Amino acid sequence: MEVVEGVAGAIAAYFEPIWVAAHQGVGPLLGALSGLVWGPWMLVLLFGTHIFLTIRLRFIQRYIGRGIRLSLQRSTEGEGDISHFGALTTALAATIGTGNIVGVATAVVAGGPGAVLWMWLTGVFGISTKYAEALLSVKYRIVTDSGHFAGGPMYVLDRGLHCKWLGVVFAAFTAIAAFGIGNMVQANAISRMLAESRWQINPWFSGIVMMVLTAMVILGGIKSIARVCEILVPYMAITYIVGCTVLLAYGLPTLPATIALIFKSAFTGHAVAGGFLGATVMQAMRYGIARGLFSNESGLGSAPIVAAAAQTKNPVRQALVSSTGTFWDTVVICAMTGLVLVNSGQWTNGGLNGATLTAAAFNGVPTIGPAVLAMGLVTFVFSTILGWSYYGERAAEYLFGKRSIFPYRLLWVIFVLVDSVSHLQAVWDFADIANALMAIPNLIALILLSGVVVAETRKYLWEPAVTEPLPRPASTDE
Numbered sequence: 001m002e003v004v005e006g007v008a009g010a011i012a013a014y015f016e017p018i019w020v021a022a023h024q025g026v027g028p029l030l031g032a033l034s035g036l037v038w039g040p041w042m043l044v045l046l047f048g049t050h051i052f053l054t055i056r057l058r059f060i061q062r063y064i065g066r067g068i069r070l071s072l073q074r075s076t077e078g079e080g081d082i083s084h085f086g087a088l089t090t091a092l093a094a095t096i097g098t099g100n101i102v103g104v105a106t107a108v109v110a111g112g113p114g115a116v117l118w119m120w121l122t123g124v125f126g127i128s129t130k131y132a133e134a135l136l137s138v139k140y141r142i143v144t145d146s147g148h149f150a151g152g153p154m155y156v157l158d159r160g161l162h163c164k165w166l167g168v169v170f171a172a173f174t175a176i177a178a179f180g181i182g183n184m185v186q187a188n189a190i191s192r193m194l195a196e197s198r199w200q201i202n203p204w205f206s207g208i209v210m211m212v213l214t215a216m217v218i219l220g221g222i223k224s225i226a227r228v229c230e231i232l233v234p235y236m237a238i239t240y241i242v243g244c245t246v247l248l249a250y251g252l253p254t255l256p257a258t259i260a261l262i263f264k265s266a267f268t269g270h271a272v273a274g275g276f277l278g279a280t281v282m283q284a285m286r287y288g289i290a291r292g293l294f295s296n297e298s299g300l301g302s303a304p305i306v307a308a309a310a311q312t313k314n315p316v317r318q319a320l321v322s323s324t325g326t327f328w329d330t331v332v333i334c335a336m337t338g339l340v341l342v343n344s345g346q347w348t349n350g351g352l353n354g355a356t357l358t359a360a361a362f363n364g365v366p367t368i369g370p371a372v373l374a375m376g377l378v379t380f381v382f383s384t385i386l387g388w389s390y391y392g393e394r395a396a397e398y399l400f401g402k403r404s405i406f407p408y409r410l411l412w413v414i415f416v417l418v419d420s421v422s423h424l425q426a427v428w429d430f431a432d433i434a435n436a437l438m439a440i441p442n443l444i445a446l447i448l449l450s451g452v453v454v455a456e457t458r459k460y461l462w463e464p465a466v467t468e469p470l471p472r473p474a475s476t477d478e
Contacts, residue, residue, distance in 0.1 A: 042436055114262060
């Protein structure tokens with residue numbers, strides 16, 4: 001009896017913050033729920049899956065160079081709707097977003113400088129998870145009644161695990177979560193940044209402009225989105241990387257001490273400094289890993305949805321290409337953002353949230369800093385809105401059929417405007433919750449089907465003599 005009472009008491013204590021926050025309003029409730037879903041168990045599940053797949057796939061990260069070479073090929077090499085390059089740039093469009101800039105700053109504010117290292121490690125080990133996701137999505141993809149290729153974790157759960165109800169759960173979470181990670185956070189970040197910049201642009205104006213531009217692209221479907229992303233993504237990524245390199249060159253004298261601080265804080269926490277309230281190792285891990293997932297989406301199950309539309313000879317080739325997305329997004333871009341933010345020293349100022357810390361850090365270098373930030377945010381945000389609209393509509397199509405595609409696109413366009421004037425913290429908390437709800441069924445599939453991933457990798461990568469392509473996927477009407 002005492003054991004039962006003890007367990008009941010522990011459960012009640014665990015959920016107590018939820019009940020307290022529920023009486024304080026929606027904002028506190030979302031914050032409490034975010035803390036619950038991103039507790040230690042979620043960090044172990046996510047990061048543990050990254051490490052598990054890295055080991056089972058014999059450190060698949062060593063093939064990143066081959067993946068980059070494949071990704072640059074635009075020629076048709078198999079059945080699909082878009083090229084390797086088009087699939088990668090569309091996925092990068094969705095992953096390289098405000099999480100790479102404002103999300104990194106949010107992690108530093110809450111978790112200290114050490115969060116940057118945990119975010120980076122999430123990217124390094126997450127390459128294996130992104131590889132596995134894409135491989136399974138291509139293997140289990142289908143051809144829809146309209147002749148287009150469709151895939152993603154919902155089809156993997158359905159056709160691979162023969163667990164359709166879990167596929168429905170994932171698709172439902174994706175269709176809803178897309179409005180958080182791919183719409184609300186993105187539109188809100190750019191409207192607030194422009195409103196607080198020297199131009200002081202009204203959020204309603206920036207929201208209307210983004211809404212119109214979004215409608216012009218997404219109404220044309222995946223081929224229209226891919227065409228825009230193939231031009232936009234390389235330009236925006238290269239411009240941002242060069243800009244951050246210039247900013248780090250200005251702060252070169254303090255850069256070695258900054259790198260040492262990041263490593264030290266990741267494993268020891270960080271004490272109160274200036275206006276910074278301090279952070280424990282657990283806080284550094286939680287916010288670093290959470291923002292790492294938000295940024296590179298490894299384990300989330302989103303990028304494989306567009307990978308399934310790629311023209312490829314076999315699942316492994318597209319999986320290698322898809323894995324490079326995590327490399328570029330987190331190992332390169334997020335790392336550079338983190339270095340710029342910590343090296344600026346602005347994170348020690350009290351009262352700064354993610355957006356204001358970002359602005360303060362980049363404004364430290366006149367003219368160049370604000371220009372890099374403005375250009376990065378505008379292009380990153382717009383591209384993410386485009387990429388995630390495709391993920392959401394594919395999930396909606398899985399649930400309700402092709403008749404749901406146009407209404408979903410229309411609702412998406414409207415929300416771009418609505419989300420431009422939302423409250424930031426509530427938006428971030430909602431996005432964190434939605435991410436976790438998507439990740440759980442996807443991670444279950446990755447773990448249970450890891451044997452399939454290993455078998456396909458052995459067949460097409462570790463035993464390269466076998467090169468014949470897979471047969472055409474089955475139609476939905478079979």
